[in-house]
Amino acid sequence: MKKRLLALFILPFLLFCSFPITALGADEKEDSWEDEMVYFIMIDRFFNGNYDNDYEVDTDDPKAYHGGDLEGIIQKLDYIKELGYTAIWVTPIMKNEPKGYHGYWIEDFMEVEEHFGTMEDAKRLVKEAHDRDIKVLFDFVVNHTGYQHPWLEEPDKANWFHEEKRMIGDSPSVLENAWLAGLPDLNTENPEVKNYLFDAAEFWIEETGVDGFRLDTVKHVPKEFWQEFSAHVKSIDEDFFLIGEVWSNNPKYIAEYEETGIDSFVDYPLYEAMSQAFMEAGGDLQSVYNVWEANQVFYEQPYLLGTFLDNHDNLRFTREALKKRQEPTTRWKLALTYQFTAPGIPITYYGTEVPLDGAEDPDNRRMMNFNAGDGEVKKHIEQMTAIRNKFPVLVKGDFEELYNEDGMAVFSRSYEEEQIIVAINNSEATKSSVINLDAKEMQLTGLLQDEIVRDKDNGTYEITLDREEAEVFVVEQDKGLNWAFILLIVGTMGVFIAAVIWLSRKSKQTE
Template sequence: MKKRVFYTLILIPFLLFYAQPVGAAEKEEDGWMDEEIYFIMVDRFQNGDQSNDYNVDLSDPRAYHGGDIQGIIDKLDVIEDMGFTSIWLTPIMANEEKGYHGYWIEDFMEVDEHFGTMEDVKRLVREAHDRDMKVIFDFVVNHTGYKHPWLNDSTKQDWFHEESPIIGESQEQLENGWLAGLPDLNQEHPKVRQYLFNAAEFWITETGVDGFRLDTVKHVPKTFWEEFSDHVTSIDPDFFLLGEVWSENPNYIAEYESIGIDSFVDYPFYEAATTAFQTEGNSLKELYTVWERNKAFFEQPHLLGNFLDNHDNKRFTRLALLNEENPVNRWKMALTYMYGAPGIPIVYQGSEYAMDGGEDPDNRRMMNFKVGEEEVKQHIEQLSAIRKEFTALTEGDFERVVDEGAFAVFKRTHGNESVYIAVNNSEETKTATLNDVPEGSQLRGLIYDSIARSTDGAHKIALDRSTADLYVVEEDKGINWLVVIPVVGVMGSFIAFVIYVTRKNRAQT
């Protein structure tokens, strides 16, 4: 273990030195493939300004807990040091009572008083951009808070669909029903549509934010999203739209790509990855099936956002604990696959400390930066450095070269660069013989510091149970005699000295 940590510390600065920087201002659509997103629930992250602690009650999991914009600013260096290039924030708009999560909006063009001021938001974006980090705001257009003033405004009664619960999965029900009883906005109404366009323009022009994560996309008509996309890109041609279409059907999700939404949080990936990695012995087959479907249905499958937990589901640590597994081991293996697979890694706050949490609101606990468990955090730092170094891990193709149920090896290639992702989720050590490595090459394990050289034209790798590694294909330069000879000389001198002392002691006795 000490040896592994030692080489990890050496590897990270080396990779960071040679990594290609990703600047917030140079975004092209494909450029987002290089991003690594840290997802923040503002109220539950860091209390940086106690002067805005209105109605804070740490004993109530459904009340405000004091996190704010200043707290995020205070931790930007920590987020950057982990390797993240973007942050995504839950809605910062003014919410009604107990709307700590941001999704019960009361005013679409005001900052929630619990989070700070507009000047704080502008400063956050500036501070992030100064670090070459991008900022994504969560943006809600489907509904308002339960007690929105418009509900009592006689001139705005037609701004909402008629109150009704969502029954079934018909598109009409999804788009017109009141999700969780929240007043459902009528986006077909010209004034509603224009108001939401104006709100989007307000945040873009006022703050310089780089993108929106679009909430509850499937509950809003496609015609609206098409016009919305056109509107925001007319303001900022590089503006990024990350949609939430909560579905396990990639064909259904991909329908929204064709109307202008750039990317989506990948729920099929989430379902497959959490099922596979939450316990030892589970098959990895579905992971590749997800990729095959994404490749078939999406124009830009490399832009999809991969995640292992979020604020709407049980935390991944809880899934591991329910299976009586060590969460740290589970996290390290799952993250290695997520950072290696096609897509944009999205990490929910606290995952770096293997934070536990059950159903909402238990999955939204206040961040604890003093938990002491650093192993997952260090692993994220290492994976981020590796991902930045090898273009194959961001733009490369993806194929499965070994499939043995709970043990699999995947290969990513871009130009002359190839990286293998080896995952052993089985209950025993596994080996794989790879026959497609070019002659004169070796495989170097980037996480566990191993070398696999050619034997009879093939390369054999071995992985302990419940581990994963990334192997880069590189030129086999053989044994470095310039290093070996001095080491052998020192060892030989030491052995000769020991023999001399031993003989001398014997002679004296």
């Protein structure tokens, strides 16, 4: 008897909870990189899929190999797909000198590092990713080799390197010729070096079918080289994507490299602004929008910029929040909401979904822990990738600031007939903002928390958010009260009450 009553009690709640918060199907997309969302992986620190290549592995040494490999990434492609990402970027897979776990101390530009696997594994990674509609970016280095590269001992390659000197200053001559962190600086002006690097790029494209390169240390290589390099790879594959790292807080300086044919750049100015704004409650959000205004001025393709909140060269965003005595999950959710709704290609460093902690290099490259965390950030990422995938306006739409005051900001994205309103309360108190839209007698329907805001007066909408909360609204026709849903609830409860009464009477008769 008790079991039957319990089942009837639970039934209405199962029915109520079975309605999805919002339907976020996947529309067909154009094959454009601005549509993509990138998951960035440091190979050695992600997942160990093949223990047979685990020699010289020491997980207690943060500067040693930890066992992650290409097979590990292959095994986790479904996991990445479920998170909602449509592309992956992996650190260099080329053969490195000892302890080059990160991939940037290259010893052979046309061989796979044996700790990571084989050439067959590299080919299989690309194929398996493509089978899941996931694009692949390989990190590609042309500025330098490892510290002990064999070429340094070959007399006929003496002019393959610039003269050894420390990097002091930031003039083009210093940036392009000095040895970064003491790494032997390749003389890319030398035709032999240039052709070798061109051949290496062609090798990886033709052997693996990779979709693009993330170009390391772009500002340390002359623009003339990049112009020829870009033209060369595009001659092999006209759709091949190049995203460059120009480490600078000056968007005008970074944008000057667009003339080289590099398609996109990681947006360091936005990284700095987002980090400062979101690492603690009360951060001013004006600076993040200011970066967008500058990007529109300086870049030909600002929508192709790669946006990120942390990476393998900087403190983890989690650590930045902890230093400010903030709750990282809350900080991450607000920051990710902005990142995934603002223009640009979102790039997420592995472990964000946990979220991983980490201080200076190499602590910011900890081994991925798939079982850490309470799943809240992971769930939020899944929501944001689904929303961005569902609404083209978040990829192609214009971006306008509607309100920005005392830690609360409201932004609008508009494209064709579609409009999204993004509201973020980054303060420590409940905040309200009144905005005016051309859309009259409509409603703002929340995609994260099911909030509904209706037209108060001829296109005036008042949005209220609790402290440290964000919402993404779609502007749509005012649907009024959902009478069908209300009647379903009333009817279900009626059936439930009637059943309880009937069972109660039945029980008394039996007694």
